[in-house]
Amino acid sequence: MTQDTPQEAVLAIRSLSVVYVGRRSAAQAVTEVDLEVQNNEILGLVGESGCGKTTLAVAMLGLIEPPGKVIGGAVQIRTHDHSTQDILKVKPSLHRQLLWKEIAYIPQGSMSALNPVKRVREQLTDTLIEHGLKKNEALERARWALQVVSLDAAILERYPHELSGGMVQRVAIAGAISMQPPVLVADEPTTALDVVTQRSILQELVSIREKFGSAILLISHDMGVMAQIADRIAVMYAGRIVEIGSIHQVFASPLHPYTKKLINAIPNARGRESGERLIGLGGESPNIWRHPPGCRFHPRCEFAIERCSQQAPVFTSPNGSSGQRVACHLY
């Protein structure tokens, strides 16, 4: 499902940087991130916790709040009416309209994402009404959306605490697709769920993509999840994207040493049966308040050369292949 013909991106993040302003210094949570998501594509964003992927998700929705601050960049989306809007620049009322209608967010599959004192119906229709639907239209739309994600309409009258984790996540997905937005952003949508429910939710996302041709940005720390449903994958380390490519390319021939380690560190039966040990990542996880100079991965990299500690690498396509790009001095 890789697209060889270049298309116009529905979502384009351009050189986005976010900092957290502390009392004495600023923490670079996201640094000059460029990402494009195409129509009908699932782009996976993978990285350890603390690498800035959640900050990136919040920033691309234009919802960074103090002490966080966007210090540069743009988030352009192509809307239903084929105009292009920069989420970070539009005025607040338009911004609210763009959210959910053009770019919808799917939170973690936990109870805490839904308001505990409101029925599912209220939580779906209030948003639809504020996006221009009449009351009865909104209710109809909510019913339809629940049906799309295979939920009974009786769920409408339930409170979140009466639902299972998988159902809550389906409700969130139903909400996200109710206005058929071109872009969905799913932030760790299955972390809180058991594997069986995780599978059914991920497959739901795939069928949504098939039904509506939506672009989905899937954020997860789990390489297995990525391998199962992503078309392309972007690897993030310490606030920067270090590698991006189609899922097949990246799994078959990872370029960045960090990506290689991530893939090699996935526990499975294969390595063990032949008596081999997998190798974990040595060193300490990155601290956004004190990034090392040059390539941020160099203190943990076994291939580090002198240049790595002096100069931040830029993106190259070493194989000359379409799509796979890496930010590493080795190439």
Add this chain to the structure above:
Amino acid sequence: MRNPKLLIGGLLFLGLLIFALAGPTIAKSRTKLKDPLQISAYTPYQAVSDEIPIGSDQLGRDAMAVFLYGMRLSLGVGFVAGIVGTLLGVLVGFVAGFVGGNTDTILRVLTDMFLVVPTLPLLMVLSISVDKWDLLTIGLLLGLFSWPFVARTVRAQVFSLSQRPFVDLARLNNENSLEIIVQELIPGLLPYIFLSVSGAAVGAMLAEAGLQILGIGSGNLATLGYLMAKAMGAGALGGGFAGQVLLPAGYLTLTFLCLNLINMGLDEQFNPRLQTTAHGE
């Protein structure tokens, strides 16, 4: 002690405490009389003059001297009540939170009961039956009514602390219940225990002054509340000796302010929720 609230509150409170302790000495140095609290040294409710800057009280004493002596008494009532209330409250809260089960249910209903029922009428009934209106008795009496708040916070804290995995880890280290209480739970509770002492003390000082205003109390224990209440009763506000109300009121309010500042500071210092971690994103 990098917390400014804790520092300012603590220093200011220290100042107030020293002032209160030095009160009698100051009073003696101000007056030519052998006993600065001599009755009928002046006519009752004599207006303000150079000699008596806030007038005289209903017994003809120098009201300033009564104030200078009274600070110590008011703080003393608060201190006794604070200690008594905290001891009781910590005991009840600890047993309820640590033992759990039915003991917890019973103690919780009891605590809630004392928390909800208005205490002032009860205190009034009890205090009129007190023969000897002295610091210890009143402090004890007021302390008996300030434990429910302490018990409630301590119970909640102990309950939440004893559910934490570090208590499980202590059990795996073969520590017994006593060691767990002393080493694992009490250190985390200390700020709350101090919070309770000062909370109960403030409550008791408030209630004592309230009782005086309601006309219950005696000149035996000339606390700030007593001075205020008698002056107010005599029409101090319209009668030109408002200082007899304002000075004690100011001192009490300032004390409460300090204790509150200390409490807020402690909360900020020790509440892990408000702390930032090294890897905070």
Add this chain to the structure above:
Amino acid sequence: MKNEEKPEEKSFRSRLQRYRPLARYLGNRFGVYLFTLWASLSLAFILFRFMPGNPMAMSVTQLQSNAGLIVGADKAAEYYREKMGLNEPLHIQYLKFLKNMIFGPFDFGHSFVKYPTPVNEVIGRYLPWTLGLFTTSVILAWILGTAIGALLGWMRRSRFASWAIVLTTLINITPIYVLAVFLLLGLSYKLGWLPSGRPYDAQMMPSWKWPFIKSVLIHAILPVGTMVLVWSSGWILGMRSLMVSVLGEDYLAYARAKGLSPLTILKEYAFRNALLPQVAGLAIVLGMSLNGAYIIEIIFRIPGLGTLFANAAALRDFNTMMGLLVFSAFTVLTGSLIVDLAMPLFDPRIRRSDA
């Protein structure tokens, strides 16, 4: 599925099942209420029988001296003892007391000072003042405090809000009588804007005519204002910190991501959720508020229950004191019961659950 217990069974019984948590909550709450009420009654009984100084004996003496009896004093004492049932064994006295409480209802006998007026009648005369001022103040303070606290929480990052919080904290820690004195001194004595020191104009006779009502209202501004100021500051601080913690919840971040307007988020997502503990808190604070109201009555010379209690205490009118004690406990307990019973209206998690 062919088994008998199909999951989505919609029978009456299963629907009833879903409301079991609610029934259990209400039942529990009411049970605790009855128990607390019984405990307060018993406490009052024990207090007045075993208090040091033997209050009942003292009251008999009190009645004797009221009647001005010297000749035949023994007989009079015996008469009163008999009449008050003090000659009977203690457990019979207790049962009779409970009977009087339940079937009287709340029959405390006669006031010693205003003998033979029944205590209930005396209380009835003073009650409207307390009820009027206290209830108004509690409700006003709660509404104002909750609303202002919610706004200050919402604007948590503004400079104005942080100054407002400092000011509120200052008011909150000031004892209610100190504030009352300051307001009295400033607004009444120094500036002469508001009347004080009495519940209504001295020349007037109580009636239901407008001039009198107006006079009462004007005189009520200071005491009510004081109570509202102090009590609302507590609610402001509580509501603000509740709002701040709710604003950090996941469902709030999600509400923003849905593109909801700030007003909807404030009303439907933040305020509604922060309100729950605030409602629950009302039940607890009622008792403390009554304490404050008693003191305010004395300072502003309002003929309410606080004044009656102070007078009764000064004259050792034990029957009246007992009546007042039970009555204030009953009022506050019932008030907090009502608040607690209203909780399920705000919180669906108490209402029902399938867990």
Add this chain to the structure above:
Amino acid sequence: MADLLTVTSLGQIFGTMTTVQAVDDVSFTMPKEPSIFNLVGESGSGKTTIARIILGLQKPTAGHVLYNNTDIGSKDKQWQTLFHREVQAVFQNPYSVYNPVYKVDRVLQTPIRKFKLSRSQQESREMIESSLRAVDLRPGDVLGKYPHQLSGGQRQRVMLARIHLIQPRLIIADEAVSMVDAAGRVTFLNVLLDFRERLNISTLYITHDLSTAQYLGGNIIVLYKGRIVEAGLTREVTKNPLHPYARLLIQSIPAPDPNKRWAEKLPLNMAEMSLVQSTNRARCLFAERCPNVMDACWQTRPELRKAPTDNTHEVACHLY
């Protein structure tokens, strides 16, 4: 009998008015030889409760646990000390397992003191440092720090250093890596494998993550709603799962290979439980989600018995 740990008919019911059966008739044994047992199940399957019971942190409502043929509820003080010395744990949450008021050092010093592991200050200091190095930590990085100054992975490894210090015979690792990053997981699992190979320490590894269990190998026990549904050698069970639930579980592991994607969409009834929970436990609890459900499944509870395929493998299902 030469067993290290014997768990017999363990049961745990929670609640008084509405009851939940968290653990239902669970039995298994771990041998004296150093081994790894994986206890696998989704949340609510009772696995954490079993861990707490074995550690003596909770009293079961039915059944008992023998360690070296002695009931772990034994009142003998000396035996209890020995038991705690030999059975240790690593918990799920690397944050709240530390008392925030103390420095990290205390977690390592207390067991030395309580179990009298050293004779001098100097010796205990050396022990602590060598244990930290054994789990790939530099002593200077962690000693003298407060827990909130360390990362989650570091904190979890300090817990392993504690195990290395005590050198017990059995570790109960309850969801020990679920809050650790993917990259840190392997490091952690490798330490467990090292412990078994070099120090002869057995591990009862409790997890919802089958892929980590696969990596550790050894034996596996699959739990569903408090009951054992399948047990056997990890290799055997994951390759050839018999119980429909175990099969579903293994098929749902997201394989980290884009060429091995899930073929068909999961039927909805297999994915989620219905709104109303059944209270009838005299049947197969997986029935409503099972693709192979039969009449018998609704009527009788399947017992755990030897699988027809090979005699190390057990399954509780009416199909066999």
